[in-house]
Amino acid sequence: MNREQRLVARRNAADSRIKDFLDAFEEAADRLSIPCSERRRFLGWTIENLWNKHIEERMNRRLVIENEINNLGLRIPNGTVRKAYTASFALPADKVKDVAIDGLEETGLTLSQPAEGEYLISGTPQKHGDFTLTVSYSTVEGEPRSSFKLPVAFNPDPRSIWRDLRSRLHKDGVKPDWATEYIMVKEDAEGAPRKDVIAASIQGRSHAHEERPRDDYFAARHYEDSDWYVVAVADGAGSAPLSWKGSEIACDTIIEHCRENLDGNKVFEEAIAAFHADPNTELRSVLTAQVSNIIYKGAVKAHEAINAEAAAQGEKPRDYATTLMFAICKHFSFGWFIASFWVGDGAMCIYDEKGGSAKLLGTPDEGEFSGQTRFITMREIFHDKDLVAKRMRMTIVPDFTALFLMTDGVSDPLFETDNNLNDFNKWKEFYSLLKEGFPEDGIPGVNLTDDNPEAAGELLEWLKFWRPGNHDDRTMVVVK
Amino acid sequence: MRILPVYLLIDTSGSMHGEPIESVKVGLEALVSSLRQEPAALESVALSIITFDKDVKQILPLTPLDELQLPEITTPESGPTHTGLALQLLCERVDKEVKKGTAETKGDWKPLLFIMTDGKPSDSKLYKDMIEEVKKRHFGNIVACAAGPSAKAEELLKLTDKVVSLDTLDSTAFKKFFKWVSDSINIGSQSVGATDDIALPPPPPEVNLIL
Known part of the structure; x- marks a missing residue:
């Protein structure tokens, strides 16, 4: 068969199938007595119906799939x-x-x-x-x-959207946005090295972003004649409009009070030596009375000084709300005597790397929520004698690596919890962080060798470390 | 990491259907996107949305701002306003989602609450009981918004002394309101160390402060 014959044969076959189909249709129509005049319309109606059904089924299949996909609830992260x-x-x-x-x-x-x-x-x-x-x-x-x-x-x-509006200048009489101090204490008469004080304070990023003042403050002194060290750190409450001033008054009052009471105070030093030689109850209470006179009275004076300033300015003392921690320490032939007072959060600790101890000088005042704490401006902190006693500490240790005082801007991100503050290993990590810095953020460590005044500036840079969600003012004083 | 939890309670009862709820959605989008431009908020704020009509739903569980995507908000055509039930769910969620400080964990910041309604509670008995429960949760701030002419500010004043009102339920009013909410949250996220109520920024003219 050639090509033409094949085509004819195929057409004939198709024709015969159509004929069969039409015959079948006619037969069925006859059987159902469909009138001839209606048959064409009926055929059209049938096709239309089937077509619609087809479309509907197709759409339903799509809708079923769409439903299934939508029910997956696909989400991608930000x-x-x-x-x-x-x-x-x-x-x-x-x-x-x-x-x-x-x-x-x-x-x-x-x-x-x-x-x-x-x-x-x-x-x-x-x-x-x-x-x-x-x-x-x-x-x-x-x-x-x-x-x-x-x-x-x-x-x-x-990190890219913090506005850094820090300024070294006093703005409208408000203190500068950062401060550093290095107190170099040269060798004693026998040539033995003595501890120095490194201090730095910087306005937090959250305050810098809004041009709000640094609420933190520190003050530190070493009295050459008596060889006493006095260090104080305060953190003004974020919600109190004049707290930046409150922290200043609190620390400066302590320094002044301690100078008056430590300079040439042989009675106190004798009480310390006597107690160390024979730590009995009687000598303890003699010493405690002396310590209270300096430490407790200092805290009361700070409270009163703020009240006086508030009264003078016609403001409320609570607008000056500030935490306060301070310590006095002195090296004796038998070791270091340290006494302290602490109200509020942050951390104050005697860290002894060789001895493997980290002695927290109190318990941070913290509430059930972050940011809740107590302030030196609160009258109630002086009411309960037991509670007042818990805020005061005194101790004699052979030696220590460093005495740290820091605001919660430093302790919150680096320690987070009370448990960690009481864990020597966490303090060991902290100390090495202080020395090593944060290389991942290009922030170098602090060179803690003796008589290195550069360390204060290094500490200031170190305080700029990055921790998400932690951008409070940061202040740290180290006696080492 | 500690967060600043922010709960938004939004009235989705029948009267909010249509333009009002559409304006709320636009306002919420603007709120989220403007907070995302603020570094302190971006690193600390977590947001939750609870809607209330006849039913009460937490349509957004407490989610950090950087991770969150706004869910769909729907309103029925009519029906009661179960404000009391909304406060009940709020307390349940706060108890579950907000971390308290212990020796082992750092507590979150005090949560903030913003509640917006265009009517009055249909479940007034439960509403009254729940106000006491809400107070026990020690929110850092509670701001209530009486939106539109039918809102009852005096009911909201039982919950908080910080009540604002909007004269109308149109998009301008809601836009201004949510902008102000966003500013308030932002101030909250910067007021680290705050112990008292967090100060609110002054509201714009469209948002009336009720004292």
């Missing part, structure tokens, strides 16, 4: 601007084809398909903001494409 981002999701490959994402381009990301049914969004987002991506896909042939929304946000890197 990202950070200029940090590599990847997010993946899966869609059933047997039901979903030709996946595309609208709105992806403007975010700087691209879509790829690492495996069948697997989709990967990746790249480095360039713009911050909230975006709504539209994921579209094909389901059933002949049906329109389906889609769902995929919200995503790209956050700025928090």
